[in-house]
Amino acid sequence: MTSTQLYTVPIIPDGLRRVELIKQFADTFDYLDSISQDIFNRISTRLNVYRAQVNQFDKQIQHSDEHINHIKGSKYPIQVHSSARYPIEQNRQIFKSIFECDTDNKPSVFHYDLFHSNESDEKYINSKSNDDTLIVLKQYEENFLQKTRTTNLNGFGRLPTNIKSVISLLKHNTKENP
Structure with missing residues (x-):
């Protein structure tokens, strides 16, 4: 506010x-x-x-x-x-x-995706109050979020577009694939 x-x-x-x-x-x-x-x-x-x-x-x-x-x-x-x-x-x-x-x-418009729950702040939670849990939210800048949104390419990458069935997917990258 x-x-x-x-x-x-x-x-x-x-x-x-x-x-x-x-x-x-x-x-x-x-x-x-x-x-x-x-x-x-x-x-x-x-x-x-x-x-x-x-x-x-x-x-x-x-x-x-x-x-x-x-x-x-x-x-x-x-x-x-x-x-x-x-x-x-x-x-x-x-x-x-x-x-x-x-x-x-x-x-001002608040976006909930700008907040991230931080597990390292659990030391502030009172151990006696098991019913009430405290979630500490930290606000990050939009630049930080854009930096962390990098695409990780693991494995073989995208599937080819010519795969139309599960069998052709199983044959992908094998000798039987035409």
């Missing part, structure tokens, strides 16, 4: 005269007030988005209830079709923090 720092509060230095100290406090409190207003505005906009989503879900539920009530009284068999992904969206939304800047910070 990326940490974003949007707000910086000025620190009041020591050794100021009383008038300067009061002015610094007033400026700092005004700035804190503007920060709190900004935070509450961000929270209220996010709540409005969530409220709209809940209203949309309520409309879908009411529509399905009306459809069920319409079908209840029917004496004829009804064939129901449902997709496999219903009611989940095909593309899920990525959670976005209310404190992220849209232009500066792009959400």
Whole structure:
């Protein structure tokens, strides 16, 4: 998760005269007030988005209830079709923090294949807790992964493309192979 720092509060230095100290406090409190207003505005906009989503879900539920009530009284068999992904969206939304800047910070994508379990770190595992196992993951660079992905050619290499059966595979590299 990326940490974003949007707000910086000025620190009041020591050794100021009383008038300067009061002015610094007033400026700092005004700035804190503007920060709190900004935070509450961000929270209220996010709540409005969530409220709209809940209203949309309520409309879908009411529509399905009306459809069920319409079908209840029917004496004829009804064939129901449902997709496999219903009611989940095909593309899920990525959670976005209310404190992220849209232009500066792009959400980082974590790939699980960038992590590797390290067995040498087993000394950190408490021997008393057999139920809970600790897996220590180390993150490697992409260059390291590309360096380790070399193809090892062992044996005779690839099979020829003209092999069409198991018998011809067994005859491969023998005297009986035409």
